[in-house]
Amino acid sequence: MSEPTPTMAQPSLTGPSLTGPSLTGPSATRPSPGELARRAEALDAADELGKLRERFTLPEGVVYLDGNSLGALPAGVAATTADVVGRQWGELLIRSWDESGWWTAPERIGDKIAPLIGAAPGQVAVGDSTSVNLFKALVGAARLADPSRTRLLVDASTFPTDGYIAASAARMTGLTVEPVDPSQAAAAMGADTAVVLLNHVDYRTGRLHDLPALTAAARAAGAVMVWDLCHSAGALPVGLDENAVDLAVGCTYKYLNGGPGSPAYLYIAERHQTAFDSPLPGWNGHADPFAMTAQYVPATGAARARVGTPDILSMLALESSLDAWDGVSIEAVRAKSLALTDFFLECVAAYVPAGNVESVTPDEHARRGSQVSLRTANAREVMAELVARGVIGDFRAPDVLRFGFTPLYVGFADVERAARTLGHIFG
Ligand SMILES: Cc1ncc(COP(=O)(O)O)c(C=O)c1O
Ligand SMILES: Nc1c(O)cccc1C(=O)C[C@H](N)C(=O)O
Numbered sequence: 001m002s003e004p005t006p007t008m009a010q011p012s013l014t015g016p017s018l019t020g021p022s023l024t025g026p027s028a029t030r031p032s033p034g035e036l037a038r039r040a041e042a043l044d045a046a047d048e049l050g051k052l053r054e055r056f057t058l059p060e061g062v063v064y065l066d067g068n069s070l071g072a073l074p075a076g077v078a079a080t081t082a083d084v085v086g087r088q089w090g091e092l093l094i095r096s097w098d099e100s101g102w103w104t105a106p107e108r109i110g111d112k113i114a115p116l117i118g119a120a121p122g123q124v125a126v127g128d129s130t131s132v133n134l135f136k137a138l139v140g141a142a143r144l145a146d147p148s149r150t151r152l153l154v155d156a157s158t159f160p161t162d163g164y165i166a167a168s169a170a171r172m173t174g175l176t177v178e179p180v181d182p183s184q185a186a187a188a189m190g191a192d193t194a195v196v197l198l199n200h201v202d203y204r205t206g207r208l209h210d211l212p213a214l215t216a217a218a219r220a221a222g223a224v225m226v227w228d229l230c231h232s233a234g235a236l237p238v239g240l241d242e243n244a245v246d247l248a249v250g251c252t253y254k255y256l257n258g259g260p261g262s263p264a265y266l267y268i269a270e271r272h273q274t275a276f277d278s279p280l281p282g283w284n285g286h287a288d289p290f291a292m293t294a295q296y297v298p299a300t301g302a303a304r305a306r307v308g309t310p311d312i313l314s315m316l317a318l319e320s321s322l323d324a325w326d327g328v329s330i331e332a333v334r335a336k337s338l339a340l341t342d343f344f345l346e347c348v349a350a351y352v353p354a355g356n357v358e359s360v361t362p363d364e365h366a367r368r369g370s371q372v373s374l375r376t377a378n379a380r381e382v383m384a385e386l387v388a389r390g391v392i393g394d395f396r397a398p399d400v401l402r403f404g405f406t407p408l409y410v411g412f413a414d415v416e417r418a419a420r421t422l423g424h425i426f427g
Contacts (some may be wrong), residue, residue: 030350031402036416043412045322049336056409062415065393068231068371070135071257080320084313093099102298102312106305109319112263116330117229118239123267125305130264131161131231136305137266139223139279140168141195141247145377149194150175155182159203162228166197182209186217193223200238201231201369204396206361208369230254235370236334240267255406258318266305271300282307324408336407337370344372344403344415351423360400372400374404385425391418
């Protein structure tokens with residue numbers, strides 16, 4: 001949905017450059033509306049992931065293109081949540097910490113997310129918000145880095161919370177934050193770079209950054225690499241282990257469909273786990289929490305990322321929501337995501353009178369996440385009108401219409417209807 005305040009304060013990082021491919025092309029080459037509707041039907045009929053939509057509860061008549069902000073409700077979550085509340089809490093009471101597996105939920109659910117982000121088991125702990133995990137990751141990264149190094153590079157167009165947390169982590173660890181354009185990040189890494197924090201997919205433009213190349217560049221420079229996966233996890237293959245990423249964080253309420261405010265996660269590569277020194281050493285991250293000793297001894301493995309008592313209701317709702325991924329390959333999701341965004345761009349070019357919108361999302365597949373952002377005048381009002389007509393995307397200040405495509409429940413007919421509705425608004 002739309003942001004509550006259009007003039008949200010930005011960190012002291014520069015805003016994104018909203019340049020991108022134009023949607024204006026020779027109208028003679030554009031397909032007709034009837035053709036596009038028929039194509040959508042054929043694409044849906046051939047879509048092997050199409051049946052996954054049954055795993056979600058979506059309101060009738062709505063095209064939901066805001067799964068990059070809040071994912072849809074997976075069908076089993078309501079019953080699971082009722083059981084967690086009624087039986088596990090209501091009847092088993094405190095016994096559920098053992099008998100219902102509450103205590104081990106952060107690592108167990110971390111292992112359920114791990115294959116979706118290319119991580120072997122034992123490296124992902126679920127809990128807290130993304131912002132809190134960013135804090136743990138950045139201070140932890142600074143403590144892993146060579147102490148003579150002084151710079152913390154952050155992508156200049158980052159989601160605000162990353163910039164705010166990086167500034168605070170830098171103050172605490174004696175580092176200096178340096179905003180960088182991700183396309184220049186590799187060149188900016190040097191012998192004095194301690195930590196690099198980048199978003200895998202830019203929240204505003206949908207630009208996908210080159211995780212393998214940028215991680216390799218950080219490694220070559222001797223810096224610790226931290227990725228924010230909020231806009232890529234569940235939308236495309238991430239390959240954390242394969243690319244020897246050091247640390248990563250992400251939320252679970254977007255493409256992972258964990259629900260509003262569902263807990264985030266922290267990935268700590270196995271090779272760093274012994275040395276990872278959390279700045280939030282709560283009793284849940286202790287090697288023996290119930291020994292209740294005065295001295296902190298970190299747990300082994302990803303469990304040392306834990307802080308306090310896990311938010312069990314949200315966490316078990318998330319665990320249930322991840323069942324929607326049973327038997328689904330992230331490669332197939334990526335292929336459909338690209339087909340959906342390609343088709344959306346094509347439909348927008350055909351339906352929206354030329355000159356009204358401009359895509360700020362890269363055309364090139366290798367640089368595109370699972371969203372399309374269109375710049376237009378009066379974007380806030382245009383999005384409000386779209387929502388009123390049953391097409392839910394969101395608005396990002398100052399002038400961006402943002403559309404997220406979740407391949408598990410979005411189909412090609414949805415895409416065609418969304419673009420057609422947008423065309424009617426401008427028509
Ligand atoms: C890239 C990115 N990082 C972090 C966040 C914020 O995470 P949280 O509210 O879970 O702390 C968001 C979205 O809210 C985001 O898009
Ligand atoms: N986390 C959110 C929330 O609590 C309310 C509304 C939106 C959000 C979001 O996730 C925003 C999102 N990160 C974005 O890309 O803009």
